[in-house]
Amino acid sequence: MDPVSGIIGPSGCQIGTEIDMAIARRWSTDLGLTLDQMLTVIAETMARKPDGPPNSFKFFDKPMARFAGELRRLAAEPLNPTDTPKRTKGHSHDRNGTFDQRHDEYLRRLAAGEIDRGPDPSDPWAR
Numbered sequence: 451m452d453p454v455s456g457i458i459g460p461s462g463c464q465i466g467t468e469i470d471m472a473i474a475r476r477w478s479t480d481l482g483l484t485l486d487q488m489l490t491v492i493a494e495t496m497a498r499k500p501d502g503p504p505n506s507f508k509f510f511d512k513p514m515a516r517f518a519g520e521l522r523r524l525a526a527e528p529l530n531p532t533d534t535p536k537r538t539k540g541h542s543h544d545r546n547g548t549f550d551q552r553h554d555e556y557l558r559r560l561a562a563g564e565i566d567r568g569p570d571p572s573d574p575w576a577r
Contacts, residue, residue: 470507477510481518487561491517524558 477483483491495513496503504510559565 467506473507473511477514477518481514482521483514483518484561484563487517487521488514521558521561524554525562 474488477488478485491513492510495510556565
């Protein structure tokens with residue numbers, strides 16, 4: 451891709467138009483998604499799209515809305531430590547059965563910004 455013109459591939463398809471940037475801003479402002487969350491949804495969506503890049507960012511509107519809805523749903527569900535978690539195949543190493551539940555709660559809180567990840571350890575100026 452040419453970073454100056456935004457042209458990609460032999461067809462000369464331009465990506466990142468002003469309209470696309472407005473769509474991406476809406477994902478942030480209306481849905482409350484972070485850049486990392488948006489990039490994750492885009493990567494997962496593109497992994498399932500076999501026929502090349504989409505024509506516009508609007509292609510990702512529904513996956514972004516689903517992801518944001520799932521985050522809201524998870525944030526609204528309190529974690530009840532007395533609930534017995536469902537046992538699934540492949541998790542027999544989890545003797546008390548709560549690791550998956552605690553891990554899911556940690557990921558939810560991290561995505562919601564409730565947990566501060568601290569400075570980037572690869573940043574030499576963050577000490």
